[in-house]
Amino acid sequence: MLNFRGHSWLIGGAQGTGIERGASIFTSALALWGYRVFGKREYYSNIMGEHSYYYVRFDERPVHSHIERYHILTAYDAETVFRHSLEGVEGAALLFNQAHKSTKLASIHTIEERLAEDIAKRLGKQVKDVLLSDILEEAESYGIKVYPLDYNEILSKVASKTKETMVSLARTNNVVAVSASLALMGYELDSLIEAISYVFENKKRVVDLNAAVAEATYEHVRSKGYDTSFAIKLRKLNRNGKLLLVNGNQTVALGKLVAGCRFQTYYPITPASDESFFLEDNEIIDLQVTQEDFPVIQESKILDSTGSIVVFQTEDEIAAITAATGAALTGVRASTSTSGPGLSLMVEGLGWAGMNEVPVVVVHYQRGGPSTGLPTRTEQGDLRFVIHAGHGEFPRVVLASGDIEEAFYDTIRAFNYAEKYQLPVILLLDKYIANSLVSIEKLDVKKVKIERGEVLSEEDLLKLKSLNEEYKRFKFTETGVSPRVFAGTKHAVYWATGDEHDEAGHITEDPVLRQKMMEKRMSKLNLIEKEVPIDERAKYFGPENPDLLLVSWGSTKGTILDLMETMSKEGHNLGFLQIRMVHPFPENFVSSIIGNKKWVIVENNYSAQLGGLIREKTGFVPTYQIVKYNGRQISLDELYIAVKRVIFGQAPKRQVLTNGA
Amino acid sequence: MELKFKLTDYRTSVHNNWCPGCGDFGILSSIQQALYELQMDPSNVLIFSGIGCSGKTPHYINTYGFHTLHGRALPYAIGAKLARPDLEVIAVVGDGDGLGIGAGHFVNAGRRNVDFTVVIYDNEVYGLTKGQAAPTLKLGVQTKSLPKPNISQAVNPILLAYASGYTFIARGYAYDTNHLKELIKQAIQHRGSAVVDVLQPCPTYNDIHTKDWYAGKGNVDPKTGKEIPRIYKLENEGYNCVITNDMSEEEISKKIAQMIIKAYEWGDRIPVGVFYRDLRFDTFEERLEKRIPNYKAYPPGKQAISNREGYPIADISKIVQSLSV
Numbered sequence: 001m002l003n004f005r006g007h008s009w010l011i012g013g014a015q016g017t018g019i020e021r022g023a024s025i026f027t028s029a030l031a032l033w034g035y036r037v038f039g040k041r042e043y044y045s046n047i048m049g050e051h052s053y054y055y056v057r058f059d060e061r062p063v064h065s066h067i068e069r070y071h072i073l074t075a076y077d078a079e080t081v082f083r084h085s086l087e088g089v090e091g092a093a094l095l096f097n098q099a100h101k102s103t104k105l106a107s108i109h110t111i112e113e114r115l116a117e118d119i120a121k122r123l124g125k126q127v128k129d130v131l132l133s134d135i136l137e138e139a140e141s142y143g144i145k146v147y148p149l150d151y152n153e154i155l156s157k158v159a160s161k162t163k164e165t166m167v168s169l170a171r172t173n174n175v176v177a178v179s180a181s182l183a184l185m186g187y188e189l190d191s192l193i194e195a196i197s198y199v200f201e202n203k204k205r206v207v208d209l210n211a212a213v214a215e216a217t218y219e220h221v222r223s224k225g226y227d228t229s230f231a232i233k234l235r236k237l238n239r240n241g242k243l244l245l246v247n248g249n250q251t252v253a254l255g256k257l258v259a260g261c262r263f264q265t266y267y268p269i270t271p272a273s274d275e276s277f278f279l280e281d282n283e284i285i286d287l288q289v290t291q292e293d294f295p296v297i298q299e300s301k302i303l304d305s306t307g308s309i310v311v312f313q314t315e316d317e318i319a320a321i322t323a324a325t326g327a328a329l330t331g332v333r334a335s336t337s338t339s340g341p342g343l344s345l346m347v348e349g350l351g352w353a354g355m356n357e358v359p360v361v362v363v364h365y366q367r368g369g370p371s372t373g374l375p376t377r378t379e380q381g382d383l384r385f386v387i388h389a390g391h392g393e394f395p396r397v398v399l400a401s402g403d404i405e406e407a408f409y410d411t412i413r414a415f416n417y418a419e420k421y422q423l424p425v426i427l428l429l430d431k432y433i434a435n436s437l438v439s440i441e442k443l444d445v446k447k448v449k450i451e452r453g454e455v456l457s458e459e460d461l462l463k464l465k466s467l468n469e470e471y472k473r474f475k476f477t478e479t480g481v482s483p484r485v486f487a488g489t490k491h492a493v494y495w496a497t498g499d500e501h502d503e504a505g506h507i508t509e510d511p512v513l514r515q516k517m518m519e520k521r522m523s524k525l526n527l528i529e530k531e532v533p534i535d536e537r538a539k540y541f542g543p544e545n546p547d548l549l550l551v552s553w554g555s556t557k558g559t560i561l562d563l564m565e566t567m568s569k570e571g572h573n574l575g576f577l578q579i580r581m582v583h584p585f586p587e588n589f590v591s592s593i594i595g596n597k598k599w600v601i602v603e604n605n606y607s608a609q610l611g612g613l614i615r616e617k618t619g620f621v622p623t624y625q626i627v628k629y630n631g632r633q634i635s636l637d638e639l640y641i642a643v644k645r646v647i648f649g650q651a652p653k654r655q656v657l658t659n660g661a
Numbered sequence: 662m663e664l665k666f667k668l669t670d671y672r673t674s675v676h677n678n679w680c681p682g683c684g685d686f687g688i689l690s691s692i693q694q695a696l697y698e699l700q701m702d703p704s705n706v707l708i709f710s711g712i713g714c715s716g717k718t719p720h721y722i723n724t725y726g727f728h729t730l731h732g733r734a735l736p737y738a739i740g741a742k743l744a745r746p747d748l749e750v751i752a753v754v755g756d757g758d759g760l761g762i763g764a765g766h767f768v769n770a771g772r773r774n775v776d777f778t779v780v781i782y783d784n785e786v787y788g789l790t791k792g793q794a795a796p797t798l799k800l801g802v803q804t805k806s807l808p809k810p811n812i813s814q815a816v817n818p819i820l821l822a823y824a825s826g827y828t829f830i831a832r833g834y835a836y837d838t839n840h841l842k843e844l845i846k847q848a849i850q851h852r853g854s855a856v857v858d859v860l861q862p863c864p865t866y867n868d869i870h871t872k873d874w875y876a877g878k879g880n881v882d883p884k885t886g887k888e889i890p891r892i893y894k895l896e897n898e899g900y901n902c903v904i905t906n907d908m909s910e911e912e913i914s915k916k917i918a919q920m921i922i923k924a925y926e927w928g929d930r931i932p933v934g935v936f937y938r939d940l941r942f943d944t945f946e947e948r949l950e951k952r953i954p955n956y957k958a959y960p961p962g963k964q965a966i967s968n969r970e971g972y973p974i975a976d977i978s979k980i981v982q983s984l985s986v
């Protein structure tokens with residue numbers, strides 16, 4: 001079996017038939033027994049019918065990435081068997097619906113011609129001649145154990161017990177698939193039913209039905225004696241409290257609630273919209289305030305101790321960023337979330353916010369580009385785009401979170417940077433972070449304090465008035481940051497314009513003022529370099545003198561950390577430099593880490609964009625490149641092979657990874 | 662009675678660089694006069710504009726003023742209004758700005774009925790870029806700087822506003838500031854999205870629909886031999902189109918049909934005044950308030966987000982609990 005910690009479970013079926021729900025039951029069941037999980041979801045840009053699948057890697061200790069080679073594959077449609085069977089490790093289990101045994105490959109129209117031909121070639125046959133049983137035989141020859149399940153018999157038993165029709169029971173195929181795999185690993189039925197109640201939010205009728213399906217499946221698996229023939233067994237672990245199961249859309253949304261974001265705009269786009277939906281679902285916000293805090297709150301009373309977030313669906317992404325900016329002018333922490341095509345539309349709004357020093361936070365979930373690209377697949381192709389987006393030059397901050405948990409804290413920091421330095425902040429994430437699922441112990445809501453930068457209150461403005469001074473929104477200061485006034489505050493007015501402007505915010509084309517204003521705005525980048533702690537900008541993991549240094553950004557973090565652990569057991573000491581703030585770029589720190597080390601750039605894009613950026617900023621050129629751009633995240637198993645080739649001097653300068661279904 | 666705010670409180674000392682005789686001056690003074698007569702605290706008013714000659718308006722008014730992007734004044738304005746529903750929000754847009762590049766925003770704003778006011782500077786040309794055809798220029802018309810007659814149809818701002826869902830729709834004339842000021846006051850006081858389309862001759866690039874043309878040039882009464890002004894006031898002819906909840910479908914249809922006829926009227930007789938008021942619908946803010954009971958009392962822009970020590974006050978423990986196994 002593989003050298004990596006933990007095991008890999010894979011479920012597949014047609015989109016719209018409950019793959020995600022099935023995975024949710026599985027991960028909940030494992031978490032209930034104290035296992036740590038990492039789940040990766042793959043789906044087509046399609047509502048119903050195309051192939052969808054979900055990997056879950058689980059272990060007794062935390063896992064941060066997925067492995068493509070499975071230990072257990074549970075397939076409730078024939079397509080999944082054709083697509084994934086041969087990915088198993090030796091000794092893996094393949095559970096499938098035996099009714100599909102004689103299904104023809106050629107009869108499955110959702111399998112691409114290219115893939116069908118590859119499968120047939122692998123079996124030494126013509127596409128028209130391939131049956132599902134052929135691929136099962138091939139899998140068995142790899143040492144994969146094949147477990148046929150009689151879905152029909154299982155569901156007939158449920159039908160007779162529950163009065164449900166067989167047609168309506170077809171929607172519980174996913175539960176059969178999940179239950180069978182858990183039964184195989186000796187997981188207790190009672191715990192599974194507990195997981196089912198959790199996932200179906202204790203809705204009795206649904207819970208009872210799915211519990212009956214689980215029970216019938218358990219009986220079936222046991223009657224066949226499958227559970228005694230499979231080596232991987234689960235056990236109840238000691239655990240300290242519950243585990244939080246979250247995806248990146250959710251941790252960002254939770255980060256926004258904690259950060260005090262009270263205005264969110266969006267235009268529907270994959271894979272960003274789920275974040276906005278989650279916020280809308282939680283639009284009324286519980287508050288924790290003591291009497292002593294009330295003076296801070298002044299004129300407004302907190303009714304029923306609740307706050308709220310307005311989630312506003314706009315007509316397009318231009319309106320999304322401009323409405324968020326309009327709201328931010330009044331002092332509310334405002335944000336929008338989008339993906340590539342949406343950010344392309346938002347660019348002019350980014351420029352206006354930059355020009356007028358408005359704190360607005362844009363969460364950008366990258367997906368495969370260019371254009372519509374791969375709407376539901378991952379990529380890190382927008383690094384160069386987001387650091388340059390917009391005509392002219394204006395300061396911005398671009399943060400790239402490494403994982404789902406980090407995204408929570410970065411979201412809060414993003415608002416702090418935006419307000420302290422009065423500029424747009426882009427939080428650069430991707431589909432892998434948005435849609436993957438991880439178990440974590442807790443989110444520490446006190447880890448990052450709220451910092452709002454310099455803001456003048458009504459009293460401050462009255463004082464100014466009494467000194468006969470006029471408030472100037474873009475006043476020249478030593479730091480480049482001018483104190484803000486929230487639009488609508490008494491005793492002041494001010495102006496703002498996308499044109500170059502004077503301190504008051506009125507249009508100017510005066511060359512001297514123009515130069516000073518450019519310098520004022522751009523100097524804020526220097527201030528950020530001076531003030532933001534380096535560990536919020538870049539982080540080094542590993543020994544002082546590693547055998548090999550990996551450099552990367554964003555969602556590859558978990559995979560690289562898991563790889564380091566695996567390889568250190570084999571005696572290879574890797575170092576990892578994670579760039580967290582890609583703009584302004586932490587060049588001194590990066591230079592000091594790279595030094596004269598042999599280093600590899602690892603990125604999910606074609607042109608190794610960070611590698612280019614490092615070269616631009618520091619002069620260092622990566623010794624090796626490992627890139628991938630087929631829309632599927634670099635997996636732990638393929639990175640392992642690629643890095644080993646580098647270590648043993650067998651790698652070309654540029655390796656392009658290709659795994660993924 | 663002494664008024665708290667003087668008319669001059671709404672003016673700035675910024676040099677105005679509109680062309681001499683521009684209709685924009687009439688709109689500017691009507692807005693200032695309306696704010697003055699309503700005695701609005703300048704720091705309670707947010708004016709948003711887009712790009713073009715109209716875009717400069719906020720710089721000449723002593724309120725919070727935001728000169729935004731071409732076509733985007735509306736979403737900026739709506740964002741601000743939803744964050745602070747207690748503030749007065751006005752968007753001033755050009756015809757190309759609001760009905761060309763910003764048409765999508767114009768239509769979608771109508772759907773929502775946010776309580777704010779849109780003023781359209783309608784002179785049928787793109788002034789600041791030297792007189793190209795704007796979306797309100799009629800088919801076949803060739804204004805001064807056009808190489809060829811206009812090849813596209815014009816959009817009708819009144820009907821587009823109606824189709825989009827605006828609940829107050831009026832048209833004013835830039836050189837009748839008294840009348841225009843009253844329309845703007847009504848628009849501001851209307852609960853919901855209000856549009857005032859302002860006919861505003863561009864003395865530099867629109868040589869067809871000039872001030873003189875609106876005043877009646879060439880429109881000679883055969884009996885008296887005198888020129889008859891083309892502009893007339895709807896209210897002087899007993900026109901009224903207010904839709905209320907207690908009306909029957911039939912009554913409503915009749916009113917709307919009458920409004921459509923008036924909206925199409927052009928040429929020798931051009932109506933100004935209030936075309937349409939619809940009192941049947943909640944504002945967007947009221948709809949929000951039904952979901953978030955303390956929305957108006959404690960809107961996004963007024964919420965405290967941290968305590969004395971700087972820690973967040975949002976308590977997400979219930980949500981975290983629901984995601985925990």
